[in-house]
Amino acid sequence: MRNLTAPLLQAVDHPICLRSGPEIVAGSTRLAAGTLQKIALNTLSTGIMVRLGRVYGGWMVSMRSSNQKLQRRAAAMVAGLCGVTAEMALQAVEHAEGDVRLASLLALGAGAPAARDALLATDGNLREALARLQRDGLLARDFRV
Numbered sequence: 001m002r003n004l005t006a007p008l009l010q011a012v013d014h015p016i017c018l019r020s021g022p023e024i025v026a027g028s029t030r031l032a033a034g035t036l037q038k039i040a041l042n043t044l045s046t047g048i049m050v051r052l053g054r055v056y057g058g059w060m061v062s063m064r065s066s067n068q069k070l071q072r073r074a075a076a077m078v079a080g081l082c083g084v085t086a087e088m089a090l091q092a093v094e095h096a097e098g099d100v101r102l103a104s105l106l107a108l109g110a111g112a113p114a115a116r117d118a119l120l121a122t123d124g125n126l127r128e129a130l131a132r133l134q135r136d137g138l139l140a141r142d143f144r145v
Helices: 007-013 027-049 066-084 086-095 101-106 113-121 126-135
Strands: none
Touching: 066 086, 066 101, 086 101, 101 113, 101 126, 113 126
16 A cells, blocks of 8 residues: 655655555554655665675675674675685785775785775775775785675
8 A cells, every 4th residue: 555645755856655565464554655765765775885886896895893793794704705814815904994895905915005095095895995906006915796
């Protein structure tokens, strides 16, 4: 069901009105509508993160590991993205103070100043930073961007 005349749709620049269809449980309009809203928001926010370059190779690289669980996740990302050992990835994550993008560049052999400069110049976009460092010959390991 859709309500194209809802006040909220009239108050926004880009209204999104989704058809939720019939409810599984009659009388419970929250069930389908809430699920549909969650799916739409997840899709939209994921698309935004991809467009901003915060995702690389299926990984959300724009994260900062602030505890041990996230540090292990960050190291696994760096290892998977860069093809380095878990130990090398963990060292890179620690040196990068938990920044996955910076740790990835370090794991590929970029010096810390060059890696930071590349990320700064590309607004944190790992793909663009990798391309820049590779073009300038500043990566010690071969890597396909």
